[in-house]
């Protein structure tokens with residue numbers, strides 16, 4: 001076992017495979033494919049604030065995540081890649097057909113309390129929480145605007161997907177400063193890169 005501090009030791013797990021003992025980080029997930037779910041689409045625009053329409057930003061960031069993951073040799077599946085309406089159940093069905101995968105849903109937020117800003121990451125399962133934590137840490141360190149935290153969320157796409165899954169709210173379009181940031185493709189690229197870094201941080205290669 002790890003002869004380190006108890007905090008670090010908690011991350012280590014002795015795996016005995018065919019008599020061999022190997023140390024692996026406990027909070028890792030084995031996957032080769034990421035199912036990327038751009039929120040909303042078609043008749044469902046999502047949040048509309050400060051002249052921004054959520055569905056467009058979701059798809060933009062989702063495509064950036066796709067490009068970044070592929071450049072790192074991972075496979076990707078998109079639940080939508082055009083401005084089309086896809087039912088939540090259908091998104092889960094698409095994901096559940098993909099072996100060795102994790103699922104990340106990309107959204108932007110809105111609130112009548114326009115002072116609120118920052119990202120939020122939601123999970124439902126324990127392995128989903130590992131993904132959410134890693135994405136949250138990455139957003140916190142890499143993206144202006146910060147992160148409000150990770151939260152349990154009983155969302156349909158988290159409930160009906162069978163693989164580790166997280167839902168990222170990339171920021172509040174209702175907040176003027178954050179909306180302005182979201183109009184900048186450089187910021188959207190940073191969001192995508194942070195999501196990818198988070199996913200890769202928990203990945204255990206097959």
Ligand SMILES: [Zn+2]
Pocket residue numbers: 039040046047054107108
């Ligand atoms: Zn949304």
